[in-house]
Amino acid sequence: MLAQAATIPALVTPTGRDLLGLLPELILGAAFVLLMALDAFLPSTRRSWLAVVAFISLAAAFGASMWGWFDSGSGRTLYFGAFAYDRYSMFVNAILLVSSALVVIISPQYLNRRGIHHGEYYALILASTTGMMILAGAMNLMVIFLGIELLSISLYVLSGFSRGDERSQEAALKYLLLGGFASGFLLYGMALVYGETGHTQLAQIGLALRAAQTSSVDPLVLVGVILVFIGFAFKVSAVPFHTWTPDVYQGAPTSVTTFMSVTTKVAAFAALVRVFTYTFPYVYTHWQVIVSLVAILSMLVGNIAALTQTSLKRMLAYSGIAQAGYILIGVAVDPRVALGTIGVLYYLAAYAVTNIGAFAVITVMAGRGEDLDSYSGLRGLAFRRPYVAAAMGLFLLSLGGFPPTAGFFGKFFVFAAAIKTGLTPLAIWGIVTSAVSVFYYLRVALLMYQRPAEDEREYAWSRTSLSAGIVLAATTAGTLVLGIFVFLLYNAASAAQSGLLPAIASSSG
């Protein structure tokens, strides 16, 4: 390898297939540039066109991902092993792109109402999505780090997108500082892992750890693994690295919260599974306890703290923390059991469609004045907007895990995987905390069906526009379809799992 160092540049160049494998990311990258250029020429009244362009590019990237799904049956790596071209990343891409597209649809109306309709918004959404897709496919520690940074920096700016709003600015600053803090942990962990194994490519790291398994595992590599986990735990907002979540979710513009509450989690979990379940399976016994511990804490703190909230966004933020705990159960199961990964994928898809729906309701119903954020703002919604209230009720039931909604099967598969691998206490803990969660979900659901008191003024909900109708119909349908036609997504998740790179664990049994 060394002797080749001087000669490699002349001989090896990435092929066209490498470039083609990155097609979804390239499309979004190009659209990012295009949007910035268009923004310079479009009159400010025509900014909705940018949303159309963004939507088209997301759709194109979705098409490219679907093509990749069928093309990447066996799975291979791109760019000298730095990037995975497998069905797993295509599956995650699909979730991410659909989520982003839904957010783009509801954004123009909301941004106009808030008076912050700027072209950068769509560009940054696309850049962030690109970062997430890079993260989902990353096979190199450096690519993982850069993917996280790309998505984070876009989100920092998006959180502070409302420049005149102090809470938005505060959210951005908090997110930026704590994000940088977390990146430090992540990088330190990566450095330790690299220092101990000598590689940044996941496949090589996995092999190195497998070889080391015969002797003893160096504590330093374990410290590295845990620090990497902490970096991810920050991104998925797991306890005790969740503290930023409620503040940032509440401060950021609601459409941005919709976006980041779902997509960040999806991308970070995708990378987490790839790194832990498929790269570090040989130190599984060591990180399993840590992951379980964080999962237990997240379920506990998320659900308990959500109980006494009076702000919808904060409630959903804590609910998101608890959901991260449930998904972590799927990560904590034995890597040899495929159901864990399948459960995580199913849960992510279910969570994406449900949570986007719930946030979309408070985004599109927000009136001209302040955001729809306090519980009392929902009171009586069912009498004015019966369909919207019914949809919101469905989303809340799905978040609570009631059959036959998507959320039920997300939890079902994850818990089933835990029980199958002897982590029954974790599953029981999950069920108990789910029972607690029903309390606050139903509280909000019932609120919509209560008439406001005599002297109380009703919140002035905005009219249900076409775009809002489309998004709510799509998410409602998705929530139901994933709860009724379970096999559709289950089979896809199963196929995504079976070709997951790096295939180290499977090669040795």
Added chain:
Amino acid sequence: MNVLVVVAMALAAISSLGVVLSRQTIYSALSLVVTIAMISVLFLLLNAQFLFAVQIIIYAGAVMVLFVFIIALLSPDAEDRPGRDWRAVVGLIAVAAVTILVFVAAGNGVTYNSKGFRATQLLGSCTSLNAGPCDPYRTFSYPVDATNAAGNVQTVAGQLFTTFLLPFEITSLLLLVAVIGAVYLTRRGVER
């Protein structure tokens, strides 16, 4: 060499404390220069001469000069020092604990030798992913002698255009996004 490593590390640690604790912004910036310089010394000691040069030129040179200029232009006042409370103590203990732990963990079998940071022997057949007779764990890709033979700059360039080509390209997008974000957040008075 051991002594040099320890001295450079100690100076880097002390100067980075200076970055955080100085009340005057300019002192913080100057402490940062020392930190960066000390880290570049560590690079040099690890046989990464090219990185050493880059670190000095770009960070200690260009970036820090910009910092200092801006500080001089804006001339911010001295910061109020937040009162010390239990959090500071907790933080200190935590940081100390982790540092000690890492050192204990690393010292657990780590040896420094003339070839640099431990376990530097390269086994020829380790290029394939199949675990052959070699032990990729304990194997570094860039031992001193081989790297010197190929040339330090060439090795970095080779890596940059192969394994790290994709990260390199992503970085460009990252920087572009960061620039646009910064411009957006700081632009004033051009609403609508």
Added chain:
Amino acid sequence: MSVDTASALVILILLFPLAGAALNAVLGPRLGRGFVNLAGTLSIGAAFVVACVILGNVIAAPAGHSAVSVRLWQWLNLGSGNLSIGMDFTLDPLSALMVMVITGVGFLIHVYSVGYMEHDPGVARFFAYMNFFIFSMLTLVLAADLIILIVGWALVALSSYLLIGFWYERASAVLAARKAFITQVIGDVALVIAAFLIFLNAHTLSLPNIFARTAAFPSGGILVNGICALLAIGAFAKSAQFPLHTWLPDAMEGPTPVSALIHAATMVTAGVYLIARFHPLFNLAPIAGGMVACVGMGTALMAGIIALSQIDIKRVIAYSTMSQIGLMIYAVGIGAYSAGMFHFATHAVFKALLFMAAGNVIHSLHDEQDIRLMGGMAARMRWTHWAFLSGSLALAGIPLWAGWFSKENLLGFGTVAGPGPAPWLLYMVGVGVNVLTGLYAFRLWATVFHGEPQTARVYAAKEARNVLLVPVVILGVLSLIVAWPLQWPVPNAVRVFSDFLSPVFAGTPAGLASEPALWIAIVALVIGTLASLLGVGAAQRMWLHREPDPAAVAARLPRALPLLSYNKFYFDELYDAAFVRPVRAAARTARRVVEPDVFDGWIAGLTDLLRGFSVDLRAYQTGFIRDYAAAFTVGAVVLVVVTAVFLSR
């Protein structure tokens, strides 16, 4: 019939009513009455067309291949031997028959509803519920997986609840709906326990697989008898059999088309269907079967007696329904499955007719339901009168009317089969029920349509409009002719119907459902027919000619009998005293004593704890970045220490 054809048919027949329900619910209120009427009826009409195709396919299927099971998709699969639930549906003669009746009679009732609900503002909601009911009922009868069957079973109860309480401004309607639903839930629970027991022993919930593994259930054992008893309890709740029958008369609070559709033709017969569908298990469970037969016949007798003295036109018909379903339950209890199903089919026709004709009367009298205030309607509602008469003749079992064929066929089996040492006993009761049926059917007819008009409203009554009349007349004609080509109550005569169903019930052992010998059958036919004629004749004399006067007859009977009849054997009072009051009293005591002292203590403690914990957590959410970073660091250090110290080996 290929699997593809079958799946397409299943999807279509389920989709039409569901789409109708969705359209009516979402677009109905906006697009108005015309759209609702069209969407509501056409969806069921389309389903009826599909049902005809299904019937044709089942008939045309080669011998031995008349049953096709399709899996639309796998809902849940946890590996072999574990829980596996498929969206499985089956098309066989039994389900084809059910589907035909549900969509056919259902379609006519929907057309009738267009007229009946003409002035109701909630018509979109009404048709949405009705279509949804048809969808649920079809799911129930087509299901080939026990879970899907239970889902259909529960959805049927739900739609029935919604429809009984359709006029939710009326407190009595809401109470009736609640009563019906609670009774249904008792049945649901029994059914779920039965499903659980079946799964524990057969390791599958797919109906064909269960029936293929009857070896898992030792014949006559306590297990299979227990399972069948639980299934029967489910059936009793749905079919309003003793002791779960009290909800049906109250359910008459719903609009009359609902009574015709749900409480006469379809839902209440689901219990009969359930037992017929599970006949491979009931064949192994003679004790449970005998219990079913006794309960069925007992309910038939009791409901017949009650029907004699009720004064609400719809309640009389409701009790007659209960009585007739009792006969069906009796039939499936003694193993005469196809006879039971045959009575179900004819009963669906003439009972829907009676309800709808009664609805016409009620409509023209402006919601008057008390038969003492009617009389002399025949002159004013000629067509309705003739149709009602046809239905009553069928109900009473007068020769050549549909009810005669099915009821005598059913009782013929009773001569040779039955529980215990003396099957004759239940048969004799059945003959008595025949007399009662004739009595109450013609008491109703005579009181409503003949005699002197009792109020001014009757003089003003007019014949119903065509949309209300045409379905009634169609069913009136059908009540006469529908059974002619199908089945005659004499062995070796026309037996199209039982031949059609025979593949389904092929495995039934000889001792259970053997046909009586020719001479027994003819004697039984003569006895049964004479009994029916006796009842009808006596009713004519008593209520048409007043000789003897019914009141005088009642006075000569033992005092208890009229009282019991009028007060419905005091079941409502009994349940009130036995269950409702004690529970309410217990609840009140619990609320006053147990709750504050025992439960509130720790529940409030727990909630306080959680709430307090929650508030504590909020206190840590200070909003200061330095606090967050501190928490972050401490968390990280803890994790690292845990790893490095406790886990590294």
